[in-house]
Amino acid sequence: xxxTIHRAHNFNAGPAGLPLEVMQQAQAELLDYKGTGMSIMExxxxxxxxxxxxxxxxxxxxxxxxxxSNYKVLFxxxxxxxxxxMVPMNLRPAGASADYIVTGAWSKKAVQEAQKLGPTRVAxxxxxxxxxxxxxxxxxDPKAAYLYYCSNETIHGVEFxxxxxPPAGVELVCDASSDFMSRPLDxxxxxxxxxxxxxxxxxxxxxxxxxxxxxxARVPANLPVxxxxxxxxxxxxxxxxxxxxxxxxxxxVMKWIxxxxxxxxxEARNRAxxxxxxxxxxxxxxxxxxxxxxxxxxxxxxxxxxxxxxxxAQFVSEAKKLNMIGLKGHRSVGGLRASIYNAVELSDVQAxxxxxxxxxxxHG
Amino acid sequence: xxxTIHRAHNFNAGPAGLPLEVMQQAQAELLDYKGTGMSIMExxxxxxxxxxxxxxxxxxxxxxxxxxSNYKVLFxxxxxxxxxxMVPMNLRPAGASADYIVTGAWSKKAVQEAQKLGPTRVAxxxxxxxxxxxxxxxxxDPKAAYLYYCSNETIHGVEFxxxxxPPAGVELVCDASSDFMSRPLDxxxxxxxxxxxxxxxxxxxxxxxxxxxxxxARVPANLPVxxxxxxxxxxxxxxxxxxxxxxxxxxxVMKWIxxxxxxxxxEARNRAxxxxxxxxxxxxxxxxxxxxxxxxxxxxxxxxxxxxxxxxAQFVSEAKKLNMIGLKGHRSVGGLRASIYNAVELSDVQAxxxxxxxxxxxHG
Numbered sequence: 127x128x129x130t131i132h133r134a135h136n137f138n139a140g141p142a143g144l145p146l147e148v149m150q151q152a153q154a155e156l157l158d159y160k161g162t163g164m165s166i167m168e169x170x171x172x173x174x175x176x177x178x179x180x181x182x183x184x185x186x187x188x189x190x191x192x193x194x195s196n197y198k199v200l201f202x203x204x205x206x207x208x209x210x211x212m213v214p215m216n217l218r219p220a221g222a223s224a225d226y227i228v229t230g231a232w233s234k235k236a237v238q239e240a241q242k243l244g245p246t247r248v249a250x251x252x253x254x255x256x257x258x259x260x261x262x263x264x265x266x267d268p269k270a271a272y273l274y275y276c277s278n279e280t281i282h283g284v285e286f287x288x289x290x291x292p293p294a295g296v297e298l299v300c301d302a303s304s305d306f307m308s309r310p311l312d313x314x315x316x317x318x319x320x321x322x323x324x325x326x327x328x329x330x331x332x333x334x335x336x337x338x339x340x341x342x343a344r345v346p347a348n349l350p351v352x353x354x355x356x357x358x359x360x361x362x363x364x365x366x367x368x369x370x371x372x373x374x375x376x377x378x379v380m381k382w383i384x385x386x387x388x389x390x391x392x393e394a395r396n397r398a399x400x401x402x403x404x405x406x407x408x409x410x411x412x413x414x415x416x417x418x419x420x421x422x423x424x425x426x427x428x429x430x431x432x433x434x435x436x437x438x439a440q441f442v443s444e445a446k447k448l449n450m451i452g453l454k455g456h457r458s459v460g461g462l463r464a465s466i467y468n469a470v471e472l473s474d475v476q477a478x479x480x481x482x483x484x485x486x487x488x489h490g
Numbered sequence: 491x492x493x494t495i496h497r498a499h500n501f502n503a504g505p506a507g508l509p510l511e512v513m514q515q516a517q518a519e520l521l522d523y524k525g526t527g528m529s530i531m532e533x534x535x536x537x538x539x540x541x542x543x544x545x546x547x548x549x550x551x552x553x554x555x556x557x558x559s560n561y562k563v564l565f566x567x568x569x570x571x572x573x574x575x576m577v578p579m580n581l582r583p584a585g586a587s588a589d590y591i592v593t594g595a596w597s598k599k600a601v602q603e604a605q606k607l608g609p610t611r612v613a614x615x616x617x618x619x620x621x622x623x624x625x626x627x628x629x630x631d632p633k634a635a636y637l638y639y640c641s642n643e644t645i646h647g648v649e650f651x652x653x654x655x656p657p658a659g660v661e662l663v664c665d666a667s668s669d670f671m672s673r674p675l676d677x678x679x680x681x682x683x684x685x686x687x688x689x690x691x692x693x694x695x696x697x698x699x700x701x702x703x704x705x706x707a708r709v710p711a712n713l714p715v716x717x718x719x720x721x722x723x724x725x726x727x728x729x730x731x732x733x734x735x736x737x738x739x740x741x742x743v744m745k746w747i748x749x750x751x752x753x754x755x756x757e758a759r760n761r762a763x764x765x766x767x768x769x770x771x772x773x774x775x776x777x778x779x780x781x782x783x784x785x786x787x788x789x790x791x792x793x794x795x796x797x798x799x800x801x802x803a804q805f806v807s808e809a810k811k812l813n814m815i816g817l818k819g820h821r822s823v824g825g826l827r828a829s830i831y832n833a834v835e836l837s838d839v840q841a842x843x844x845x846x847x848x849x850x851x852x853h854g
Contacts, residue, residue: 131521131522132522132525133521133528134526136527138528138534139534140534140731141531141532141533141534141535141734143532144532146521149520149529149532150521152520153517153520153521156516156517156520157495157497157510157513157514157517158495161496162498163498163813163815164497164500164815165508165513167505167508167739168500168508168693169502169505169815170503170504171505203568203572203733204567204568205567205730205731206730207716208717210714210715211714211715211716235715238715239715242712242714322731324731329734330531330535330731330733330735331567331696331732331733331734332695348606349606350572350574350575350606351575351602351603352568352569352571365571366570366571367504367505367569367686367694368694369695369733369736370694370695371693371694371695371735372733372735375531451527451533
């Protein structure tokens with residue numbers, strides 16, 4: 127890293143930091159992608175250069191996640207929030223019900239959108255713990271079209287490390303927006319899995335969807351064309367102009383993850399960062415208090431509190447002076463949150479931990 | 491322009507070329523936006539820096555288009571193709587019908603999506619001319635919820651220079667994707683006007699919508715949240731994470747248009763480019779034949795034919811050797827197409843015209 131590059135310790139919850147070398151490559155080829163005399167964002171999505179990039183991005187994603195051949199990969203727009211509607215539109219047949227596990231703000235929003243469109247059951251809701259836990263048990267409908275959950279709740283900092291087990295014949299659907307590709311994942315357990323890119327794998331503006339092929343039989347006729355998984359599959363995500371630059375950035379991040387050694391290596395790296403941060407919280411004698419129950423602690427979003435809101439505000443403000451950005455908790459829950467996605471370096475977390483110790487010495 | 495920058499003569503139909511100085515600014519601040527130590531794509535969409543950029547982009551757009559204060563500006567995802575569904579969902583009340591003018595591939599797709607969702611009439615269809623003309627007359631429903639048209643058909647190269655006149659009490663809705671901000675526009679004539687950015691004002695991944703405020707009263711309750719104009723208006727396009735980088739690029743293009751002198755100056759520039767190209771076609775003694783009828787000729791997409799398909803293929807291939815990209819007509823209509831959006835320079839068109847003359851000398 128050149129000394130002249132000013133880069134923040136970026137703890138943003140999403141959009142989040144991207145790997146420096148990815149950003150540098152994007153910068154280097156911004157005016158001229160591979161000798162074409164154009165940026166990747168200035169060329170036709172039907173050009174051979176763009177299609178090659180798209181196909182390579184998909185191939186890298188498949189390799190990293192070991193995606194079985196009976197799964198299709200989609201690049202979609204509208205964020206996870208549009209998936210909240212597209213999932214029931216496409217995968218819940220008329221008259222059928224779907225089960226939802228609510229463990230925080232995002233799964234709750236998914237339920238609300240599903241309810242607008244048809245029968246929806248809540249199989250569990252951890253509201254009683256203020257969304258600090260995983261559900262102790264699930265009330266499952268054996269006839270549900272699918273069981274839906276959010277693998278990591280960005281706002282509350284609660285993460286599933288084991289998939290919930292649907293009854294036989296019930297499909298599993300997951301919003302993996304904020305822990306996607308932060309660790310290995312057994313795609314074969316899912317009917318559909320999707321993630322907004324802007325946490326671990328790219329900028330905002332593109333969602334990656336991974337759909338088991340046979341689910342396409344469920345897609346009803348005559349959906350609005352842009353909301354139809356079948357149309358997107360049949361057109362290799364090129365029914366209309368896709369978010370070209372965002373997909374390209376995802377492609378660069380895939381190469382970066384491969385270079386680091388793949389998802390097992392990324393997991394080890396992410397675990398080391400999370401362990402360091404949670405150990406610091408636990409060793410603070412109660413000055414720092416983690417929000418999530420220990421077994422539910424997210425490795426992506428570390429949510430914690432200080433003794434007072436005044437101290438929390440001061441923490442954010444002093445951290446900012448040290449170039450540490452994005453530590454304020456979400457406005458809906460307050461407190462502090464350090465998001466430590468793939469691109470955050472251990473050295474960023476070390477800097478944060480040093481600051482936390484200093485801050486406690488001064489104010490504890 | 492530095493001599494070391496390799497840039498193509500970019501005649502792509504979209505995604506299309508962006509102004510060199512816009513690309514250079516994006517490149518310069520890609521790793522560190524205004525001293526934040528982050529790219530604009532790495533920061534929270536709720537940060538003050540991002541919100542300032544978003545608000546400034548909207549303000550510049552309002553200034554350039556002279557948008558009345560009773561209109562809202564939206565930044566949406568999903569491309570024009572998602573608007574094909576969102577328009578009838580939001581603006582055609584239950585039971586009401588809407589009128590559509592079909593002048594090419596894009597307005598035809600809009601009709602198909604509208605038909606899926608409710609009563610839809612075709613007020614005109616220029617298929618008989620192979621979409622080379624504007625409609626001679628309109629069969630209008632005085633009770634229609636709105637009259638819809640596409641101001642420029644990218645594939646056929648047909649452009650309206652005067653808005654169609656709906657009956658009293660019928661609202662006008664326009665897909666302006668491929669001529670938006672290529673010339674001044676009287677926003678007050680429209681209920682809703684939208685445009686995908688990837689032709690004249692930015693990269694793919696964002697749609698700009700301009701909606702007259704009172705139309706919000708039509709939006710039905712309980713639409714999927716991401717498909718609801720009301721939700722987007724109430725949240726200043728920040729209901730969920732927007733396509734941050736694409737919006738930023740639109741913002742840079744707004745500054746560039748202002749610097750050039752605004753939309754009247756852009757129109758003069760675009761007119762000069764189109765005139766030069768059509769004059770060359772008309773002066774070729776029939777070697778080059780324009781597709782569109784003279785009064786319907788698009789200033790954005792100049793569609794033309796050569797005596798044989800073999801010559802057309804040769805034209806594309808020889809042009810490419812001269813670094814002229816994107817001249818092949820759309821696969822659905824064949825022939826040739828030079829897209830000469832805002833960012834294309836007169837010198838690009840001059841180079842093309844020189845080549846056309848040479849090509850005719852050799853093969854005419």
